[in-house]
Amino acid sequence: MAKSMGSASVMSAAVMGLEVRPVSVEVSLITGTPIIQIVGLAQSAVREGRERIRAAAAQMGLHVPGLRITVNLAPADLPKTGAALDLPIMLGILCANGDLGQDALRGTMAVGELGLDGSLRSIRGALPIALFAAGHPNVERLLLPSANLREASAAEGIQLGGSESLGRILIALRDRDRGLAPALLAPAREASDERAVPDPGFDLSAVKGQPVARRALEIAAAGGHNLLLSGCPGAGKTSLARCLPGLLPALSVPEAVDVTAIHSVAGLITDGSGLRRARPFRAPHHSISEAGLIGGGSRPRPGEASLAHHGVLFLDELPEFGRRALEALRQPIEEGRVRIVRAAGSASFPAEFTLVAAMNPCPCGYLGIAGRCGCSEQSVRRYRRRVSGPLLDRIDLLIDVPAVRWEDLADSAPSEESAAVRRRVVGARALATRRQGSTNARIPPARIERLCAVDRGGRALLRKAVTYLDLTARGYHRALRVARTIADLDGRRRVSEGHVAEAIRFRGPV
Numbered sequence: 001m002a003k004s005m006g007s008a009s010v011m012s013a014a015v016m017g018l019e020v021r022p023v024s025v026e027v028s029l030i031t032g033t034p035i036i037q038i039v040g041l042a043q044s045a046v047r048e049g050r051e052r053i054r055a056a057a058a059q060m061g062l063h064v065p066g067l068r069i070t071v072n073l074a075p076a077d078l079p080k081t082g083a084a085l086d087l088p089i090m091l092g093i094l095c096a097n098g099d100l101g102q103d104a105l106r107g108t109m110a111v112g113e114l115g116l117d118g119s120l121r122s123i124r125g126a127l128p129i130a131l132f133a134a135g136h137p138n139v140e141r142l143l144l145p146s147a148n149l150r151e152a153s154a155a156e157g158i159q160l161g162g163s164e165s166l167g168r169i170l171i172a173l174r175d176r177d178r179g180l181a182p183a184l185l186a187p188a189r190e191a192s193d194e195r196a197v198p199d200p201g202f203d204l205s206a207v208k209g210q211p212v213a214r215r216a217l218e219i220a221a222a223g224g225h226n227l228l229l230s231g232c233p234g235a236g237k238t239s240l241a242r243c244l245p246g247l248l249p250a251l252s253v254p255e256a257v258d259v260t261a262i263h264s265v266a267g268l269i270t271d272g273s274g275l276r277r278a279r280p281f282r283a284p285h286h287s288i289s290e291a292g293l294i295g296g297g298s299r300p301r302p303g304e305a306s307l308a309h310h311g312v313l314f315l316d317e318l319p320e321f322g323r324r325a326l327e328a329l330r331q332p333i334e335e336g337r338v339r340i341v342r343a344a345g346s347a348s349f350p351a352e353f354t355l356v357a358a359m360n361p362c363p364c365g366y367l368g369i370a371g372r373c374g375c376s377e378q379s380v381r382r383y384r385r386r387v388s389g390p391l392l393d394r395i396d397l398l399i400d401v402p403a404v405r406w407e408d409l410a411d412s413a414p415s416e417e418s419a420a421v422r423r424r425v426v427g428a429r430a431l432a433t434r435r436q437g438s439t440n441a442r443i444p445p446a447r448i449e450r451l452c453a454v455d456r457g458g459r460a461l462l463r464k465a466v467t468y469l470d471l472t473a474r475g476y477h478r479a480l481r482v483a484r485t486i487a488d489l490d491g492r493r494r495v496s497e498g499h500v501a502e503a504i505r506f507r508g509p510v
Contacts, residue, residue: 005029005067008095008102011109011139012088013132014080015125017300017340017347018265020132024074025085027092032068038089040073043081052083053090055116060167065097079345081299084123087112087143090166091173104173107140109133118166122147124267127260130155143169147271151264154257154275202242205417209408213240216399216506218421221247222428223485224439225478226333226355226394228318231401233365237358240401241314244356245281246418248311249426255310258350262309266302280311282353286320293321294328300340300347305332308353318357319386326391329355333394336442352442355395359387396441396478397506428488440485445477452480457497465504479503 010025036050057064071089073080088110094100111129113121126148133142134157144152146162153160163169204214213229217240220227229237251259256275263269263276284293284304295303305313315321332338336352362380366372375383392398432440436451443451454462462479465471471479480495482503487495 005031005065006096006098008092008105010088010092010095010105012085012111013109013129014078014084015082015128015265016078016345018128018261018302018349019347020125020128021075021078022132022136023078023080023085023088025088025092026072026074027089027096028070028072029065029067029093029096030070034066034068036064036069036071036093038071038073040071040076041079042073042085043079045083046073046080046085049083049086049089049114052086052114052116053093056090056114056118056166059116060118062094063097063099064093069093069096079299082124083113083121084111084125084129086114087120087166087169090114091169094170100170100173107138108143109136109139109141110143112143112145114166120145120147120162120164120166120169122269122271125261125265126152126269127154127257127264130158130160131257131261134158150272150274151260151269154260202239203246203418204243204421205415207236207239207243207415208411209404210236210240210401213399213401214416216397217244218247218425219482219485219489219506220244220354220356220397221421221425222440222489223396223432223481224352224354224441225396225482225485226441227357227397227399228392228395229356229358229399229401230361232367232369232403233360235401235403237401238316241312241316241356241358242281243418244312244314244354245279247422247425248279249422249429250277251275251279251310259310262302262306262349266307268307280308280353281314282308282311283314283316286315286317286322288321288325290322290325290328293325294332295338295340295347295349296342298342300342300345300349302349303338305329305351305353306338306349309350311353313353313355315355315357318359319383323386323388327388330391330394354441357395393472393474394478396482399506424489427491428485431488431491432485440481440488443481443484448477448480452484452495454480454483454495454500455497458483458495458500461497461500461504465507469504469507471507475507479507482506 006029008027012023012025014021014023038047054064091110095102111123113123115121122145126144130142130152133139134155141159141161143161146164149160149162216227221244231237256277260276282304291297293303294305295301332351338349338351340347361367362375363383364373364375436443466476483495483499486499486502
């Protein structure tokens with residue numbers, strides 16, 4: 001009959017989307033065939049941890065008992081993926097074997113991937129796990145790889161301990177934490193010193209001409225409005241789009257935590273880096289799949305829409321993107337969130353981004369230029385129909401970007417720099433935040449009439465726009481939001497007829 005030789009339990013966690021679930025790593029040693037058996041819906045990367053644990057123990061001279069070792073990852077109905085459970089499994093085995101006191105892990109949660117030499121490697125989702133641990137009533141300390149310490153230090157209210165090797169973790173735990181403070185504790189919580197420094201290669205001062213597009217870019221930055229630039233090749237559409245991040249303010253600390261958490265889950269955080277303070281700028285190629293753009297997979301992962309959260313999603317050559325991928329963007333644009341449902345589970349990711357798209361007016365790009373465009377009227381219509389009406393209706397600013405004139409190219413006078421425009425953008429965003437706590441693009445329909453109060457002349461102009469331009473209810477609301485942003489840039493409390501007129505001009509055909 002098998003005989004129990006010891007047991008232990010270690011607290012850990014698993015990340016599902018952005019949601020973190022507690023995992024109890026239960027280890028039991030019984031007499032029988034020497035084997036490590038991991039149960040509890042452990043995926044292949046978790047099961048492969050058995051070999052990493054044995055190799056690391058052999059390299060470090062640790063004793064893995066020649067017994068039947070059963071590791072249960074509870075709750076058993078929660079899928080466990082990745083290698084972050086290596087460290088708690090190893091600690092559980094040592095505790096069950098008596099090599100590590102049970103009291104050493106009281107109030108401690110552990111995550112980390114083991115190398116074959118006993119090193120600890122960085123994991124995905126360290127910040128979400130740290131935030132979860134900080135809010136857990138039974139967790140006082142989180143042990144994790146040192147490469148994740150600066151990222152995890154954004155979580156307030158939790159003691160962090162980390163190291164580059166399992167050996168130093170064990171020394172600190174056996175020494176009753178006397179070696180923990182100098183060796184393992186993370187530095188004081190700090191925001192990363194990264195700032196939203198504009199790319200010097202994409203400053204508005206380098207853009208020649210294009211006064212209408214520059215104005216639209218400023219409005220889009222101030223209100224978080226979606227923007228479509230249409231024009232012939234070489235007119236500067238891509239350069240204008242890449243100037244937008246330089247017009248945006250740095251992320252606030254709560255926004256930086258959100259962005260860093262998403263990028264951490266996606267595995268895009270560099271080892272040793274902290275909070276991301278620069279707003280994301282994502283520019284996927286038009287060959288991207290629907291799952292790549294929106295997110296998905298059997299284990300739901302964030303797509304480009306979520307990676308652009310609180311930043312910019314730039315879609316160059318918009319009609320070349322797959323129809324399914326573009327149509328899938330409609331819900332995130334409207335709701336600011338992506339919901340992915342799969343048979344194995346579901347996940348929800350935030351996706352409040354500013355969409356900037358660029359396209360040519362026809363397949364060859366030179367519509368209306370004599371001797372250069374040979375596109376038929378039918379091919380032009382077919383090309384433009386690749387972008388559906390419902391998607392266009394969700395774009396606030398539709399801008400025609402003409403070819404740059406020789407006079408503008410030859411003008412040596414410097415244009416206004418991004419820094420000057422950014423100061424106006426920051427001021428307008430501050431007004432919107434004090435008024436409704438969000439950018440104007442995120443004003444809910446129920447509050448639009450009150451927050452975007454328009455004078456008598458403006459309302460008459462809106463009535464004509466709805467009647468003669470066939471504005472939908474959504475288009476009407478978006479025009480109101482844009483007018484509110486223009487008024488904020490002017491420092492006006494009430495939206496006037498002039499603000500409405502400029503907003504309507506930006507909803508013309510492209």
